[in-house]
Amino acid sequence: MSAIAPSLDTASPVPTPAGSAAIRLAGLTKRFPVRRSWTAALRHPLQRQWTPALQAVTCTIEDGEFFGLLGPNGAGKTTLFKVLATLVLPDGGAATVGGYDVVRDGRRVRSVLAPVITDDRSLYWRLSAAENLELYARLQDLPDGVGSRRVSELLEVVGLAEAGRKMVGAFSSGMKQRLLIARALLARPRILLLDEPTRSLDPLSARRLRTFLREEISGRQGCTVLLATHNTEEALELCGRVGVLHGGKLLAVGTPAELLGEMGDRYRLWTRSPAMGRLAALEREGVIREIVAQPENEDGWACAELDVVGGLEGAARVVAALGRAGASVGRFERVPKSLADLIEGIIGRRPQGSTHG
């Protein structure tokens, strides 16, 4: 993104039926056939094996929400996006986008939603960035004059104004990623689906893109954004609510604070050893769920990782207790929770087979 991204003209957004949620999923199910070996296919030609991609996913995403979808590879994120974009037909359940059914009203769904789910090969590499956008402006029904203005505006916004006449094949992967996003924004979608949008960006570009998504797309334009990512920090930073998808099941949905509160926050504490006794007392009181202590180093400092319950308040209680115990605290910092931690935590705290819904 350009360092100073100008505001987009927010006029004439595509209308959606009044009172409808942006996205509504009810028991959405999808499974794919498993590719079998030649031997298995010859032995049992009529037998088919299936792998579940989405298992009874139920969720409602309100208009204007910034919703994160966290999950490892194969969790079903892309399948869910493709179902919403009308590119994959579901097997069961229902999904509506802007009030339109994804199976029956495909064209209407595509008029309110824009997906960024394909990779940069889906751009026309022998065409310039501007020519790519001009093509899609026409495909998305933008009249000539409006389309040209919109193309220039978006090239500016994504920081490609100077490279607009260059052939896309010569672009870096980050530039192509920005062009994919510009392409999705052409028709002022009410709902934007972003599948790992920062995956091929350098850290600086990724940060700029996140700022752009939060301030411009979600903030000024009021666009509903559904962001699929592996990156827990990214989801927690950007999204008002986050859903955790694993093995096709939506395991949990909540605000970042709720999810982290439920799972407990992990903190790293550098202290002198006498504090360990006090920490054990806090564990018994239920303020700390788990302590992973490491031996003292040569200078007499010990490091411990604490799984603290109750978010920031819990952390404050730990610091206060350590202060009262006269412990020397060298450093007390929150450890970013990895996706694996989050999923393990959710699976570990839920009865077998239960899903959000």
Next chain:
Amino acid sequence: MGRVAALVRASWLTAASYRLNMLLSLVSLLVMIVPVYFVAGALQPVMAQSIEGQGGQYFGFLLIGLITFSFLTTAVTSLPAALGSGIASGTFETLLGTRARLAEIIVGMVGYAFLWTALRGLLLVGVGWLLGAPLMWNRVPAALLILGLIVLAYFPFGLFASAAVLAFKTNGSLPSAVLAISGLLGGVYYPTHVIPSWIQDVTAVVPLTYGLRALRKVVLEGGPLGASASDVAVLTGFVLVLFGSSLYVFTSAVRHAKRSGTLAQY
């Protein structure tokens, strides 16, 4: 229409970015037509009697056959080829995610190939006329109508092959088979009635047989469209049957790909 034009423009810009390839494509026409002219001249005494009623001049006979065959090749191969590369790159899936209708996407994907074939055909007609092919210019509208029917009769094979690409990730050599059979038995290089024995019966199920016979009567003999009414009627029958069934098969294949999640897998 605007969406189709935009897709055609994108294909044109892509093709135009390979300048040498484009230039060579036009130069190859001359390389092809000159030997055809001399070989046709040499074979004229042998062929004259058998092509009576279809112009009588073997060079003109071959010229019409070759131009028509180039349209037929485009009709059969352009869509599966464009679709295959579109699936592999993800372009096809992206296009399906826009507001464009499936029909607009399909026509837009092959529109440029047809325009390029038309330009090459026009150049061949011009060079052929300069070399003495007896072309009846006043029959151009009727000729275009018949040529359109031939294209419409063969485009369904492109749709069938594209359906196979969508469903099975291979065109099953259907385009090659259709081109081989139509090229050898459709009257491109010699009239179908000179083909011996039972093979001649096969020519009756080749749409090109009727198309080329009608086209040559109109363009080389200057006959009215009515004189080729029976051939045109059979050709129209092929169009109706093949187009209807191929559209059904193709849309079913798109639905299958959406159901199996293989729209972007090749």
